[in-house]
Amino acid sequence: MLTISGHDPTGGAGIQADIQAILGQGCHPCSIVTCLTAQDTRNVKRIFPQSAEALEEQLEVIVADIPIRAVKIGLLGSTEIARGVAAALERLRPGIVVLDPVLQASGGKELGDEELLEVIREQLLPLTTIVTPNHHELGKLGNTPNPDEGIEGLLAHGCGAVLLTGGDEPTPLVYNTLYFQGGIKTFSWERLPHGAHGSGCTLASSLTALLAQDLPLEEAVRKAQQYTWNSIKYGFRPGKGQAIPYHLFWS
Numbered sequence: 001m002l003t004i005s006g007h008d009p010t011g012g013a014g015i016q017a018d019i020q021a022i023l024g025q026g027c028h029p030c031s032i033v034t035c036l037t038a039q040d041t042r043n044v045k046r047i048f049p050q051s052a053e054a055l056e057e058q059l060e061v062i063v064a065d066i067p068i069r070a071v072k073i074g075l076l077g078s079t080e081i082a083r084g085v086a087a088a089l090e091r092l093r094p095g096i097v098v099l100d101p102v103l104q105a106s107g108g109k110e111l112g113d114e115e116l117l118e119v120i121r122e123q124l125l126p127l128t129t130i131v132t133p134n135h136h137e138l139g140k141l142g143n144t145p146n147p148d149e150g151i152e153g154l155l156a157h158g159c160g161a162v163l164l165t166g167g168d169e170p171t172p173l174v175y176n177t178l179y180f181q182g183g184i185k186t187f188s189w190e191r192l193p194h195g196a197h198g199s200g201c202t203l204a205s206s207l208t209a210l211l212a213q214d215l216p217l218e219e220a221v222r223k224a225q226q227y228t229w230n231s232i233k234y235g236f237r238p239g240k241g242q243a244i245p246y247h248l249f250w251s
Contacts, residue, residue, distance in 0.1 A: 005074030012244030042241030
């Protein structure tokens with residue numbers, strides 16, 4: 001499978017988290033970096049997107065050589081890159097596309113403007129099997145503070161399903177809710193005493209890998225959450241900010 005995301009020097013999120021989570025599910029990760037970042041375990045300071053032209057050439061070369069079963073999209077970095085990724089996926093038409101709309105760093109830095117949001121809505125969502133926003137990302141992407149309206153908006157733009165994550169919400173348990181053709185399914189998880197820098201990347205990447213192995217959507221969503229929960233449980237704090245997930249745990 002192919003992951004398209006940003007580079008995180010801490011190794012907790014972005015491409016590094018994607019690669020480890022994909023390997024953790026028994027899949028082979030191909031990867032394309034959308035942008036470099038200046039970040040630590042506390043926040044993103046700055047992003048340095050690569051050119052859309054360079055990214056599109058990398059995509060063309062890799063897909064001409066290796067048959068891609070599934071694609072995971074994370075931090076895009078620029079509107080031009082988002083357009084390039086959408087155009088490539090339109091040609092490639094992989095069976096599975098999982099979109100993790102990385103619009104804000106865990107430390108609070110905004111990573112997407114309205115122009116980028118519009119490209120995601122109009123060009124990427126129609127190609128997406130499932131999108132995995134948290135409540136903040138849903139509000140921005142759905143352009144409404146009302147979660148129900150936001151979900152309806154995302155589905156109306158053509159994505160197949162939405163997994164709304166609740167790790168950032170002030171609830172005793174963590175509630176993640178799947179909206180799909182089979183209905184609505186809410187999963188509840190024990191809230192661990194610490195979060196983790198890269199938990200969203202871990203969830204989306206492991207979900208993509210499980211879907212690539214033809215697991216039914218609901219089962220893949222459950223297993224990806226369990227893997228992510230364990231990665232956070234066994235996470236460690238190498239820096240002065242958040243813990244980072246440990247993806248190669250022994251259960």
